[in-house]
Amino acid sequence: MTSHLLHRAVLAFSLLLAALPALAADKILIVVSSEGRDQGKTRPGFEMDEFAQAYLIFRDNGYVVDVASPAGGRVEADKYDAKEPFNARLLTDPDASKQLAATRRTSEVRAAEYAAVYVVGGKGAMFDLPVDTALQKVLADIYERGGVVAAVCHGPASLVEVRLGNGAWLVDGKRMTGFSNEEEAVFGKRWAKQYRFQLEDALKARGAQWQEAALMMPKLVVDGRLITGQNPYSTPAVAEAIVTTLGRRPKARTPWRDERTLGLVQRLLSGDSDAARKALADDRDGYHVQLIGLLGYYQLQSTQDPAANRDALAIMQLAAPYxxxxxxxxxxxxxxxxxxxxxxxRSLVGEVLESHPDMAEAKQLLQRIGS
Structure with a gap:
């Protein structure tokens, strides 16, 4: 009888050990900054869009998700649109809300539990993630155990100080991307002067083979088990690349509005301008017109290259009728x-001055155009 019980106990233990890799293969760790205060007004935090989209993709593809931060406990996102479908859905998910209210401390995370780690961006990531030695160890351990390491936007700041067991920088020689210097110059003016480093410069200094798209266009870079995205609009591609790299085919889904919008812009720039204009005219509510206009406007501000100027103009012209x-x-x-x-x-400035005769910026531009 004793021998029989012992045999059953050994069998049960063996089954438990066999199950552990499966459990790890089904778990993804999401890391967010602990910095946020007052919706980013007094201290920047993490980007909820980047969290929500990835969380939902992971869960919809059958993964268990844990959320961690350097300080643990409640974390606060920067201001976001709660009505966006992905955020609205996330806010009704009791597990997501519970985890954001009580994140795991990175120093308490066991790398062996996870098949992948995904680091969310937001300007707060530039402050606490690069100096979190516990997070550096988690990232290195997951990578060296054969797991996937991924980050989006400012999230790659967490990788700047990560060394592998042989002393090499994790990013050395790896193709990757992140929030670019060009994007930082346009959108990071309030906090960038307080950063320890510029993200692009720091990763290049560690040997990263930097890649980037035009300002605020989606960009995904996959180098084996290192997956990075350039900006918030790269999030869905990063999340689905993680799922793919882990060996699953991402479930089909309806693209979110901003995804469709940036896809429309890419279609325009690829030469299919008539079809892009028709698609927008036929389904204005299905696209984010303001995003299209702002994208073209800010791309123009950040370049003097004639080809890039033409692209920015084409994007603005797509949005202009609406x-x-x-x-x-x-x-x-x-x-x-x-x-x-x-x-x-001159004609366009004249149109502006007809409706806004006192607009100083229009008058200045007209002077530059000349007679």
Missing amino acids: MPEPQLRLGMAEAHLRLGDRERA
């Missing part, structure tokens, strides 16, 4: 001026 803001017209006028079409630039 976006009456005078600033967009002035952006288009500036693009025409740079490309040598003074008559079209």
Whole structure:
């Protein structure tokens, strides 16, 4: 009898050990910054969009998700749109809400429990993640155990100080991306002067083979088990690349509005402009027109390259029929001026001055155009 019980106990223990890899293969760790205060007003935190989209993709593909942060406990995102479908859905998920209210401390995380780790961006990631030695160990351990390490936007800041067991930098020689210097110059003015480093510069200094798309366009880079995305609009691609790298085919889903919008812009720039304009005209509510206009406007501000100017102008022109803001017209006028079409630039400024006769910026641009 004793021998029989012992045999059963050994069998049960063997089954438990056999189950452990399966359990690890079904778990993904999401890491967020602990910095956030007052929805990012007094201290930047993490980007909820980057969290919500990835969390939902992981869960929909059958993964268990744990959430950790350097300090543990409740974490706070920067201001976000709670009505966006992915955020609205996340806010009704009791497990997600519970975890964000009581994140695991990174120093208490066991790397062996996870098949992958995904680091969320947001400007808070530039402050506490690079100096979190516990997180550095978790990232190195998961990678060296054969797991996937992924990050998006400012999330790759967590990788800057990560060394592998042989002393090499994890990112050395790896193809990767993240929030670019160009994007930081446009969108990071409030906090960037307080950063320990510029993300792009620091990763290049560690030997990373940096890649990037145009400002705020989606960019996914996969180098084996290291997966990175350039900005918030890269999040769905990063999450699904993690799922794919872990050996599953991501479940089919309806792209979110911003995904569809950036896809439309990519279609426009690839030469299918008539189809892009028709798609937007036929389904305005299915796309984010303001995002299209702002994307073109800010791309213009960040470049003097003629080809990039033409792309920015094309993007603004796509949004223009549905976006009456005078600033967009002035952006288009500036693009025409740079490309040598003074008559079209003057015409657009004239339209603005008809409705906004005291607009100083329009008057200044008209002076630059000349007679």
